[in-house]
Amino acid sequence: MRADARKNRDHLLAVAGTAIAEEGVDVSLRDIARRADVGLATLLRHFPTREALLEALLRTGFGELTAKAKELEASGSPEDALVSWLRDCVAWTTEYRGVTVLMAAAIEDTESALHTSCVALRAAGSRLLTRAQAAGTARDDVDGADLFALVAALAWLGDQPSLAPRADHLFDVVAGAILTDPANTDSGITPPPAT
Known part of the structure; x- marks a missing residue:
């Protein structure tokens, strides 16, 4: 995995961890993407x-x-x-x-x-x-x-x-x-x- 792709993936995981800690495992993927300041398609590319x-x-x-x-x-x-x-x-x-x-x-x-x-x-x-x-x-x-x-x-x-x-x-x-x-x-x- 390229360094920039790994950085983006790690950022998405950090944001998802915070969102799940606050809202639970049912937090919307769209909300996680929004919090990470990326589009839903970017999130789904990393995590389908x-x-x-x-x-x-x-x-x-x-x-x-x-x-x-x-x-x-x-x-x-x-x-x-x-x-x-x-x-x-x-x-x-x-x-x-x-x-x-x-x-x-x-x-x-x-x-x-x-x-x-x-x-x-x-x-x-x-x-x-x-x-x-x-x-x-x-x-x-x-x-x-x-x-x-x-x-x-x-x-x-x-x-x-x-x-x-x-x-x-x-x-x-x-x-x-x-x-x-x-x-x-x-x-x-x-x-x-x-x-």
Whole structure:
């Protein structure tokens, strides 16, 4: 790809990211083109469908989260690595309004342009979970599919105006439920009071 074409593509992705963060994944392509100060035909030349645009935008973020999981695997305690990745994943997913619906659909749809990225993201989380389970610090009855679903659920909470103020608390509740002893982690999770 020529340098000017790559610059235009990167600009369109940046504008699309902002538009989706503000208005959600259903923002019109025409609005994205207008915000980018290009014609709709220019946007469609780079991204012929909404899914192609979303795949390009989300693939970058999914790739960063997958790389982050690899870094965390090599450092820190298994439970801290798992909770840190889970927190980053939920925060990133919450940034793009409505993306959880796309992720949930794409993980099951092998024809989706987002499928490969979602599978890689789920696998990255699964490795961190398996590592924590092997260390005895995470429940054995949770798997990578559960973790992926919990990311979507927690991100959905953060996307709901009436529930957003409770999202951090509920993250801690869920993360604490995954860990076998949340008191031994530096993740910021406060164990429930003794009854």
